[in-house]
Amino acid sequence: MEKYGAGSIVVSDYDPNWPTLFAQECGRIKQTLGAFALAIEHIGSTAVPGLPSKPIIDLLVGIPNLEQARRQCITPLEALGYIYVPxxxxxxxxxxFFRKGPPGPWTHHVHMMEPSHPRWETLVVxxxxxxxxxxxxxxYADIKCELAASSNDNIGAYRNGKTAFVEETTAKARAWHAAVRD
Incomplete structure (x- = not known):
């Protein structure tokens, strides 16, 4: 069982400060990585106004080359307080993948990948x-709250419990996105 770093999983009411916390961290990462950070997106539940969430800001950082990022981004992000989780x-x-915060509760996650990675589009749509x-x-909020209550500190059970909803909704999101673009 993969335990959650802070103990029990807690889903908090939406905090209107989450976009500001994202913007602040986005600025730090842009300053640190410079032009190597091609794009930085606020993803995850804290990026959806009104959606309850674990209070962790998820940042999606686009880089031109994963192997180059492995060589040149880990140390600078560690200087910002991130822990690389190989x-x-x-x-x-x-x-x-990086975490920031004491050994739980985590305050930020960085997902670093090439924007051509299929997961990039999945997370954004x-x-x-x-x-x-x-x-x-x-x-989604109802599912997350139920899972947080039943999973205790088992982050794998929490994550896996959301899979069916996320996959179904992502399929709807892709169709919706294609229709909006047309």
Missing amino acids: EYASWLPREL FRDYLRAHPEAARA
């Missing part, structure tokens, strides 16, 4: 769909 590579292939469809965001 063991997540088996769960998140073609991505570098899922976020955009929840922003545009409050009924889907409410359904």
Whole structure:
């Protein structure tokens, strides 16, 4: 069982300061990585107004080359207080994953990948769909709150419990996104 770093999983009410916290951290990362950071997106539940969430700001950082990022980004992000989590590579292939915060509760996650990685589009369209469809965001909130209550500190159970909803909603999000673009 993969334990959650802070003990029990807590899903908090939406905090209107989350976008500001994202913007502040985005600025720090841009300043640190310079032009190597091609794009930085606020993803995850804290990026959806009104959606309850674990209070962790997720940042999606686009880089031109993953192997080059492995060589030149880990140390600078560690200087910002991030911890590189290489063991997540088996769960998140073609991505570098970092956590920030004391050994729980975590305050920030960085997902670093090339923007051509299929997961990039998945994360962004899922976020955009929840922003545009409050009924889907409410359904997701209900699932997250139920899972937080039943999973205790088992982050794997919490994450896996959301899979069916995330996959179904992502399929809807892709269709919606394609229709909006046309």
